[in-house]
Amino acid sequence: MADCQGDGVEGATPMELYEKLTAQGEKVRSLKTAKADKAEVDAAIQLLLKLKVDYKGATSQDYKAGCPPSESAVLSNNGQSGNGAEEDTVDPWNVATNSAKGVDYDKLIVRFGSSKVDQELVDRIEKVSGQKAHRFLRRGIFFSHRDMHQVLDAYEKQKSFYLYTGRGPSSQAMHVGHLIPFIFTKWLQDMFDIPLVVQLTDDEKYLWKDLTLEDCHRFAVENAKDIIACGFDVNKTFIFSDLDYMGSSPEFYRNVVKIQKHVTFNQVKGIFGFSDSDCIGKISFPAIQAAPSFSSSFPQIFKGRKDVQCLIPCAIDQDPYFRMTRDVAPRIGYLKPALLHSTFFPALQGAQTKMSASDANSSIFLTDTPKQIKNKVNKHAFSGGKDTIEEHRELGGNPDIDVSFMYLTFFMEDDEQLEKIRQDYASGALLTGELKKMLIETLQPMITAHQENRKNVTDEQVKQFMTPRPLKFNF
């Protein structure tokens, strides 16, 4: 999956504008009916007109009561309207915000037109799976979704689904943030007992970065080892490099071509911000990230079935790819993939940006020694504490901007313990140094265990995971 440069997605979604407009139209009518004060009616009409202009700007269509905008109108809503300067930037290549708390995810849900993972959905997942929800769900780390209720409805009727996630192998080094989708996907796989496909977009990294094909492919294989070390079931998991799988599956290429026929340059320009000076490889790549969303791309797994629903757990910055995919799906006779979106894992320096694989001090790498982990956390983890111990004791720290506390929300399993830490830090009872120590003691055994698992991954196992083959599952 992608992580280079591009433009931001800004402004209200066409659907949001449409709903505002409909509500405003009703308001004007009711004010008129009620023979309200003229100034009040005029003000309401002014706002209605302004909303109509915004709507046309966002959709290139006139507003018509009763006709909501099409999904393709949502698709082209990229950086063309709205109050851009104030908004967070979130797309496959850029994540940027001015807030120390990180991106405003509630706003993002509205902008992207997705749905919030609310308590009702979390409860329902617990009910259907019969297990306590994963801490990533309990704590709002997977905070947004598309069509999860539909997936669960079907599952309850014995209609199963499969999982698809991925990674862009731009270097050999993975950091703890890269594990988030895999930790969660492993949990989903165990919960629902379903197949998983993992795409390593080595072709994309070649197209975007100054790397050779050989390097990108080598990074894909190295990254596969870290993914396998997360504990995936080899009987239920297929990991593939695009450079390998495109050349070994005519069905995959056929789906890529189908998607490529149904997406124009105008659309990818709108969604991803491509320009005329971009290479034709970048321009056509989104179809390659879209194709694994369709079960017919994996005939060895699904025996040619094209009706197995796909669920994609991924970071929210990948959503533009799948908005495009969902727009194309019905036009080529396929099911739209469902999605579960995660927040970003913050850099040690603070939640304003995503971590960078190229800056060793911006994150904890999966290859770091216990000593390196200790030094990095102590030296670089942005603190929400006060300048002096006295001040901290008196006023308390701010866990909402404290990176050590944020990391603990990702990796500490015990909800009560975490809540006590939050309260103690906020009250000043817990000092920054003590908080950092807790994080260090959580990360060190976790990373050591990962390294141990990775060391035990044999070349033979990698080959097995990466060989197109039937998987074992019951549906």
Add this chain to the structure above:
Amino acid sequence: MADCQGDGVEGATPMELYEKLTAQGEKVRSLKTAKADKAEVDAAIQLLLKLKVDYKGATSQDYKAGCPPSESAVLSNNGQSGNGAEEDTVDPWNVATNSAKGVDYDKLIVRFGSSKVDQELVDRIEKVSGQKAHRFLRRGIFFSHRDMHQVLDAYEKQKSFYLYTGRGPSSQAMHVGHLIPFIFTKWLQDMFDIPLVVQLTDDEKYLWKDLTLEDCHRFAVENAKDIIACGFDVNKTFIFSDLDYMGSSPEFYRNVVKIQKHVTFNQVKGIFGFSDSDCIGKISFPAIQAAPSFSSSFPQIFKGRKDVQCLIPCAIDQDPYFRMTRDVAPRIGYLKPALLHSTFFPALQGAQTKMSASDANSSIFLTDTPKQIKNKVNKHAFSGGKDTIEEHRELGGNPDIDVSFMYLTFFMEDDEQLEKIRQDYASGALLTGELKKMLIETLQPMITAHQENRKNVTDEQVKQFMTPRPLKFNF
């Protein structure tokens, strides 16, 4: 290969303008040195200035003495300069001319910046191959080339090459014109004893036409039978459908991605006339037609060697693809393919357009019965004869615009007989009906033999030709 819609390529090539400019600069200098009449000097300077403006228009660069334009300047010379309205249109999707004699091929050589197949080259091919040149060479049907002397230089030093040609399978029906590149390629294969790869661009046809993937693939297999019926050596020939081969050769896809990284949307816009509303599949397709020009796309044949030169016999309308390929090749460490370009096979109705597979009366199909051939030639073949026999006897016919005569230049082997027909027709000794009879008698056994050969092509043979496998050759 392509045959749908697009824009024309127009105007003098940057290289031609450069040479004119250089010559004109010298003329101005010599006039000044000779202290020529002021009016003459001024006129020469005027022309020089005009040429400089044309040059900048065509290349976006200022003219500099001693610095010829780069090949990429040639690449972007599409429909932006020159006296467009008067020019023939020749690109992968359109061929159109106002002249009954057909496209002006000498002008095309200048515009495309290729080289003429002159007597010297024909003599050299005879010398190197030790055989009489094919009638297509003797008669200027393969009239243009790129780097043929380089190919022959290497061949004389025991450094061999391979052949690549193709077809866009837009329907089951092929007409006699479609055989031209295959008849000639078969001759080259026999002459030089070298491997051949034949690309069937079923993916392209799906992207351009209102057809299903399944139809396009089926047409590819049907067309393969007609190609095999031309007599290719199964031990030296690999025929492939893109939809199949892309999904069975990681090396082919790797070359496609390499090319896609090195060509921008601006470039394909300039070369092929794509627009923002074209689908991303069309935009990236040229890389797929380019990839077979590189021997590393066929590791099963060339054992990973990337230094085997490619020679592409094709109709001149396919040249834009290979100008692009030749521009990219050195940047990805590959050899530029050499080319041999043919003229177009005229429609029965006249040489103004290419034949159309969708109009049954525009050509002789490979499935036509002897009776259909007779009726079509008699009824539809455009005649260069006079309105009455008396007038014809007196004034003679015009073989240059007579389609029956043109067809004979393609298919009658005997040079002397053909020349006699030309003279007799021009003198009026030979009537149109008699000329048509000769064509009918040439085509009927040829098509019957083709049908016989095609009927004998077994599914097993098709499978063999279309299976990626080693080929037999000596280099």
